[in-house]
Amino acid sequence: MLIEIETVTADRTREVGRALASMLQPRDTVVLTGDLGAGKTTLVQGIGRGLGVEDHVASPTFTLVREYTGRLDIAHVDVYRLDRVQDVLDLALDELGGPERVLLVEWGDAVSDLLPEDRLLVEITTERVDAETRRIVLRPQGRSWAARWERLEQVLDPFHSPDPRTLDEAAP
């Protein structure tokens, strides 16, 4: 199972995040991978908006963890700067936020043994031909996401067609 989307603007990436947020449930884990600057935090900004977070969502690369309050609480983590497994254990990912929180982990694939088995994998890549284009690939892992997959496909279906506003801009 796999959903593949292309976006050409940061706003569009945020909208994907916003749509994804509508499918999130308490205790979900979302693992975000992709090169530096690929748009992981941009997608999280969209998720934050979708969950009704009013605070500005910024990159946690240097703070390691940022927590936000919304319809569901968000614990936004970046393990990029960590070198040892113990450093990740010290973050106590399971203890962040309350029971109604979702865990969003940037670069989480490198520490997947330390994350819940049920998780959504989101990979963002930049296309070589066009620096603006982002390819977002979502994969479920575990029963919980498999059960929601059909619904998620429906929710993200609009993003398979080009952004109407981008077309408008391109028009003479």
Added chain:
Amino acid sequence: MIVVGIETSTPQTSVAIGTDREILGSVSVAGKARQESVTPALEQLCGWTGIELSQVGGIAVGVGPGLFTGLRVGIETAKTLAQVLAVPIVGITSLDALAFSVRHTHKLIVAVIDGRRGEVFFAVYRALPGGVLRGSDYSVATPDHLSAELETLSGEMLAVGDGAILYKTQLEELGSRVEFASTIRAHPEAASLVELAVPRFLREEHDRLYDVVPMYLRKSDAEIAWDKRERGAGA
């Protein structure tokens, strides 16, 4: 001798003041803001009991195993107090404190604390006159693994702690020889720390300040298997 106990290994924070004869006061709070409650709770207790910090002769602190976020707050608070008041400190494990609280039994005591991520911290004890004797290592395992481990032990057991309550179904597979301690014993109590620490202070068996650290049963020196970061950093 007046001893302050601070216990933050589980979702319940507990602070107590006591002597070799009695517990003068104790406060336990569970919930999200629990870590912020350590210092205010101590302040309240001092006010209620009329004890001033300058009268305190020792600090007893729970060192886990348990939840990191709480442990770090509790241990740092305890060490700061010990340093500022220039009094000795004693670290006591959460599992020892749990087992000690149900020591009046002839059964084997199995202390079990929820370690999150589907795992528990546990140790097995036998009651002795005046205390408990640990008969196993401090371990971390899945509830099924714990259950299998206990299967190999003979005799009746008393399971105590929030982990025992959370995974009651798995432990009940051992049959009627497992009894579950009351929910009021679900968390290690600071009052138990005080009681356990007093004889150690009297015998001058203190811990060195810098040796008092959280017990990390999952400790790992392994490096993260980065295969993408280098490529990512160069992009």
